[in-house]
Amino acid sequence: MRRELGNPRLLRVMNERRLLDRLHDHGPASRADLAKVTGLSKPTVSAALAGLADDGLVHLVGEVSGRPGPVTSLYDMNAGSAHVAGIDIGRDWNRVVVADLRGSIVGRKDGRNEARNTADLARHVRELAHAAAAEAGLEWSAITCAVAGTPGVYDPVAGRLDFAYNLPGADLVERLRSALEPDLVIENDINLAAVGEHAYGEGRGKAHFALVSIGTGVGMGIVVNGELYVGARGAAGEVSYLPATEDPPAAGDPVLLEHGSTEVVASAPGVVRAARAAGLDLGSAKKVFEAAGRGDPTALAVVEAEGQRIGGLVVAVAAVLDPEVIVLSGGVGRNLDLLGGAIERRVAALGPLRPRVVASALGDSGVLLGAVARARKRAWELIFEARLG
Numbered sequence: 001m002r003r004e005l006g007n008p009r010l011l012r013v014m015n016e017r018r019l020l021d022r023l024h025d026h027g028p029a030s031r032a033d034l035a036k037v038t039g040l041s042k043p044t045v046s047a048a049l050a051g052l053a054d055d056g057l058v059h060l061v062g063e064v065s066g067r068p069g070p071v072t073s074l075y076d077m078n079a080g081s082a083h084v085a086g087i088d089i090g091r092d093w094n095r096v097v098v099a100d101l102r103g104s105i106v107g108r109k110d111g112r113n114e115a116r117n118t119a120d121l122a123r124h125v126r127e128l129a130h131a132a133a134a135e136a137g138l139e140w141s142a143i144t145c146a147v148a149g150t151p152g153v154y155d156p157v158a159g160r161l162d163f164a165y166n167l168p169g170a171d172l173v174e175r176l177r178s179a180l181e182p183d184l185v186i187e188n189d190i191n192l193a194a195v196g197e198h199a200y201g202e203g204r205g206k207a208h209f210a211l212v213s214i215g216t217g218v219g220m221g222i223v224v225n226g227e228l229y230v231g232a233r234g235a236a237g238e239v240s241y242l243p244a245t246e247d248p249p250a251a252g253d254p255v256l257l258e259h260g261s262t263e264v265v266a267s268a269p270g271v272v273r274a275a276r277a278a279g280l281d282l283g284s285a286k287k288v289f290e291a292a293g294r295g296d297p298t299a300l301a302v303v304e305a306e307g308q309r310i311g312g313l314v315v316a317v318a319a320v321l322d323p324e325v326i327v328l329s330g331g332v333g334r335n336l337d338l339l340g341g342a343i344e345r346r347v348a349a350l351g352p353l354r355p356r357v358v359a360s361a362l363g364d365s366g367v368l369l370g371a372v373a374r375a376r377k378r379a380w381e382l383i384f385e386a387r388l389g
Contacts, residue, residue: 061075085099153235188237
């Protein structure tokens with residue numbers, strides 16, 4: 001059935017949404033102030049607030065007195081009237097947070113990802129999800145919606161993840177939907193990291209920026225005109241498949257075909273391979289950077305080479321997108337204190353482009369915060385769809 005603008009229920013819900021959006025963005029306000037800023041009449045505001053209050057979506061938070069006239073009541077959205085979950089599924093760690101409608105985190109659980117198959121992985125995520133909800137004093141069934149970030153590109157038609165070679169099995173989406181009963185949205189983890197950066201980090205207030213994540217894998221999230229850009233099939237930002245600036249494994253190598261040449265040489269495993277080739281018996285990229293931080297000359301040379309690779313990638317991104325800023329994240333990328341000089345030297349050697357490069361300030365929480373931002377948006381949609389009936 002079409003929803004015409006003359007439909008009284010639709011008009012009521014639209015008015016309620018305007019008031020809730022205002023309260024969400026600016027905090028407590030009186031009925032008179034809400035009428036003034038929204039252009040709605042005072043009776044309309046009063047009726048909308050009454051309906052929202054009856055359903056627990058707004059509540060009285062205080063009163064203002066001490067001026068001529070009656071005491072003024074202050075209303076605010078009830079951030080605890082619904083809760084959402086953000087989920088970060090990675091090769092090494094799984095993380096789940098529960099947040100209220102203003103994005104305040106009220107529960108979080110992290111756990112090492114030791115799953116050998118999709119059933120184990122879905123079970124582990126479910127355990128973390130229920131534990132995070134319990135920490136928030138909630139049952140998982142009370143969660144309005146959840147957004148999960150995973151490696152790869154989600155194909156909504158086929159219901160599968162493509163290019164997710166770091167995860168076990170092809171039926172993960174189906175397993176997750178069975179394990180997590182509330183409304184579940186699957187999105188690329190790096191895209192969610194860009195959303196988190198735009199909402200809370202170095203991308204805040206930027207209309208055009210790119211987040212390049214270099215860790216277990218290599219990927220990019222793109223924001224254009226203030227909106228996440230994913231391309232025609234969701235694969236925009238799959239920069240792991242860009243040609244590497246040095247010789248990757250031989251053409252046709254299955255690792256190269258799966259992960260892409262830039263990921264093979266520039267990711268954390270690539271840093272470890274380069275360190276071992278240089279004679280350093282270190283088991284992780286983190287240990288390589290720690291050794292470089294202590295001044296180890298061999299580790300410093302490995303880090304210099306990594307910075308040169310990243311500098312080439314940065315120039316490619318700048319040439320195509322011309323962003324206001326490029327944010328580096330991931331276990332490797334955020335080591336800008338050690339990588340910055342090499343990146344700058346490579347950028348200078350490749351031409352006149354001088355993109356601004358900064359490290360993410362969100363640490364390992366970028367995907368989670370982006371997932372929460374997406375889940376909050378989805379929760380509002382579900383809430384108002386239900387109010388429309």
